[in-house]
Amino acid sequence: MTVRRIEVRERVMERNDVLARDVRRRLDDAGIIAYNLVSSPGSGKTLLLERTLAGVGEELRIGVVTGDVQTQNDADRLAHHTDRLVQAVVTGGACHLDALQMQDALDALDLTALRILFIENVGNLVCPASWDLGERAKIVVLSVTEGEDKPLKYPKMFQQARHVIINKMDLLPYVPFDIERCVAYAREVNPSLEFFRVSALTGQGMEDWFRFLKESAWAGSPV
Amino acid sequence: MHELSIALEVCRLVETRTGPGAANVTQVGIEVGDASGFEAANLEFCLDALFSRPPFGRAKAVILRTPGDDLRLTYLEIDE
Numbered sequence: 001m002t003v004r005r006i007e008v009r010e011r012v013m014e015r016n017d018v019l020a021r022d023v024r025r026r027l028d029d030a031g032i033i034a035y036n037l038v039s040s041p042g043s044g045k046t047l048l049l050e051r052t053l054a055g056v057g058e059e060l061r062i063g064v065v066t067g068d069v070q071t072q073n074d075a076d077r078l079a080h081h082t083d084r085l086v087q088a089v090v091t092g093g094a095c096h097l098d099a100l101q102m103q104d105a106l107d108a109l110d111l112t113a114l115r116i117l118f119i120e121n122v123g124n125l126v127c128p129a130s131w132d133l134g135e136r137a138k139i140v141v142l143s144v145t146e147g148e149d150k151p152l153k154y155p156k157m158f159q160q161a162r163h164v165i166i167n168k169m170d171l172l173p174y175v176p177f178d179i180e181r182c183v184a185y186a187r188e189v190n191p192s193l194e195f196f197r198v199s200a201l202t203g204q205g206m207e208d209w210f211r212f213l214k215e216s217a218w219a220g221s222p223v
Numbered sequence: 224m225h226e227l228s229i230a231l232e233v234c235r236l237v238e239t240r241t242g243p244g245a246a247n248v249t250q251v252g253i254e255v256g257d258a259s260g261f262e263a264a265n266l267e268f269c270l271d272a273l274f275s276r277p278p279f280g281r282a283k284a285v286i287l288r289t290p291g292d293d294l295r296l297t298y299l300e301i302d303e
Contacts, residue, residue: 003249006240006299012253013294034291041253095225127225130260156260 019099023106023134030111033216034119036133037086038157039141041123044167048141048200049118053081056080056210060217061115065098065105067122074120092111096127102134106130111151115217125154137162144168148182157188165209170199184193229294230269231260236296238278245278250300253283258292 011017025187027034027047032105037045038062044068053062054081061186062082077087087105089097109117121128129138138161141200142150151158164186166179179197186193196207228278233253239246251270256261263286281302 002303004303006301008236008240008252008298010236010296011294012229012236012296015232015235094228098228126260130225156258170255221286 007218013130013132016099019103020132020134023099023102025199026106027117027134027136032111032114034117034121034133034135036121036122036128036135036138037141038128038138038161039123039143039147040125042144043123043141043143044200045120045123045141046077048165049078049120050081050222051200052118052202052209052213053078054198056205056213057082057163060213061113062108062118063087063116063214064118064120065097065102065109065115065121067091067101068124069093069095082104091122095122095124096120096131097133099132099133115212125150126156128153129157129160139163139165141165141167142182144172144177144179146177149177149185149189151182151186151189158186158189158193161190161193162210163196165196165198167198167200168198169204170202225264227269230266230273233270233284233296234263234273234279235243236281237299240299241301242299244301245280246280246284246301247301248282249296249302250285250298251282251296252298252300254287254289254293254295254297256289256293256303257290258290259294261294265293279289 038044049064064078065087068074069091072088075086078086087108088102089105119133119221140161194210197210237251243250255261266287267284276280
């Protein structure tokens, strides 16, 4: 018996990254801008998307892929606000979406009907940071009822994101959230982050968010 | 949190190289970057569980922590 050693040096994420490149190419070919929304559970991603669909969903031809560990509740909520395409992915326990699930979701969508595609990832600031889904950019949703040090606790997610939406601004007077410190922490881990301050519930700040989406859609490139 | 899915992918990568010879694999070298988003001890726990079952049986994960964000299958040792 002899021991044979095989050198490999293969990236374990390579398979996902190959699939993600295919998703990105398909989206580019169809002229679709995809944003991957990531956050802790309960940050308000679904309400933000509901209000976004209600506000500019038709104008910007917005579709959504939702990922949930269990249930299609988010997809059902979103489907009330649009005739556009909402595709649910139930991960069955997995803590993130992966590029293979995105490929399947794209197969189920009419890509010719879309200009912007939101991916509502599983609520989790850890795992979704490691899986490229073929998106144009990751957007972190962070609510003021959370700790302002989230950017320091979950640096990989904030390093990978291009934008941060600080949500539930209507609750700011009632919670000990130091928003300027939060922004400073986030810029500490990623100086190029851009911020929106919104309350999806009251509509506060949503016009800035809509303006960004319109500029993205019209320019065909990230702002 | 997601180390089991990564461990399953490691098993798939190993099997693509060994085919039915997976039972003869004795060592699987893996580099886990400190900023990879994957926890080395958790990954090792998952791999130990998977490597104890067919088509494996004798394999042991040898994890080397590295700087950076890479996660790589680096080598296999096969007892022939």
